[in-house]
Amino acid sequence: MVSGLTLDLAVPERDVAVRLQIAAGEVLALLGPNGAGKSTVLEVIAGLIPDGGSVCLAGRELAGRPPSRRPVGLLSQQPLLFPHLSATANVAFPLRCRRVGRAQSRRRAGELLGAVGVGDLGGRKPAQLSGGQAQRVAIARALAAEPEVLLLDEPLAALDAAAAPAIRALLREVLRRRRHIAIVVSHDVADVVALADRVAVLEQGRVVEQGALADVVGGPRNDFVGRMTGTFGADIGIPPADPA
Numbered sequence: 530m531v532s533g534l535t536l537d538l539a540v541p542e543r544d545v546a547v548r549l550q551i552a553a554g555e556v557l558a559l560l561g562p563n564g565a566g567k568s569t570v571l572e573v574i575a576g577l578i579p580d581g582g583s584v585c586l587a588g589r590e591l592a593g594r595p596p597s598r599r600p601v602g603l604l605s606q607q608p609l610l611f612p613h614l615s616a617t618a619n620v621a622f623p624l625r626c627r628r629v630g631r632a633q634s635r636r637r638a639g640e641l642l643g644a645v646g647v648g649d650l651g652g653r654k655p656a657q658l659s660g661g662q663a664q665r666v667a668i669a670r671a672l673a674a675e676p677e678v679l680l681l682d683e684p685l686a687a688l689d690a691a692a693a694p695a696i697r698a699l700l701r702e703v704l705r706r707r708r709h710i711a712i713v714v715s716h717d718v719a720d721v722v723a724l725a726d727r728v729a730v731l732e733q734g735r736v737v738e739q740g741a742l743a744d745v746v747g748g749p750r751n752d753f754v755g756r757m758t759g760t761f762g763a764d765i766g767i768p769p770a771d772p773a
């Protein structure tokens with residue numbers, strides 16, 4: 530049986546054509562400039578763009594399945610919680626969609642909220658949560674249906690600088706358990722270094738480079754990430770070169 534995730538994607542109306550192989554348990558960082566096609570890749574995997582090509586997970590073809598029938602969890606920049614539901618009900622929602630009973634869904638939601646550090650906030654509505662708390666709830670919700678693939682689309686970009694490191698550490702912990710294949714889209718090198726095993730770079734809808742993180746960040750082409758994201762110097766506090 531073929532393990533891992535094999536992508537052969539084509540979205541001609543966005544000029545995106547991407548082939549990628551991600552091993553079981555691997556975390557891939559998808560990098561590239563604005564408009565390169567990173568979100569499009571995630572949307573096809575999640576089933577939000579129908580007819581976007583082949584998404585083959587451990588030998589099973591996911592193309593043609595609606596988003597709710599895919600073993601895929603998506604965590605976006607914004608938590609996108611249902612505003613009228615409590616944190617517990619938000620996390621229970623994907624379980625209820627999969628016909629898990631109400632009591633069991635709520636019990637599991639409570640466990641997940643505890644695991645992401647907001648076990649005491651289950652009764653609150655999203656408007657009563659801080660940005661970091663809301664993103665923790667969103668992580669719990671993304672994990673609720675026990676996805677085999679986790680898609681993280683700029684998961685820390687909307688958080689303030691004080692909240693981001695704790696959420697990054699939480700995601701690192703989640704991904705280290707190796708239960709998921711994961712794809713992380715980020716413009717922040719700190720995320721890539723903390724979370725990813727391997728990087729792939731998209732430009733104009735095509736994969737132009739890919740490699741192991743150690744080769745890319747520590748090797749002779751160590752400007753690689755900075756060149757692709759344009760943020761390297763800023764992230765690690767290096768002032769721009771003095772033109773004089």
Ligand SMILES: Nc1ncnc2c1ncn2[C@@H]1O[C@H](COP(=O)(O)OP(=O)(O)OP(=O)(O)O)[C@@H](O)[C@H]1O
Nearest residue numbers: 542543544545561562563564565566567568569570
């Ligand atoms: N809803 C849409 N309809 C049509 N074209 C779109 C749509 N969303 C994105 N595109 C186009 O598809 C291409 C890829 O966009 P995409 O959002 O996937 O890039 P990205 O790498 O995620 O960019 P960013 O880093 O700015 O989020 C771009 O040319 C973009 O203009």
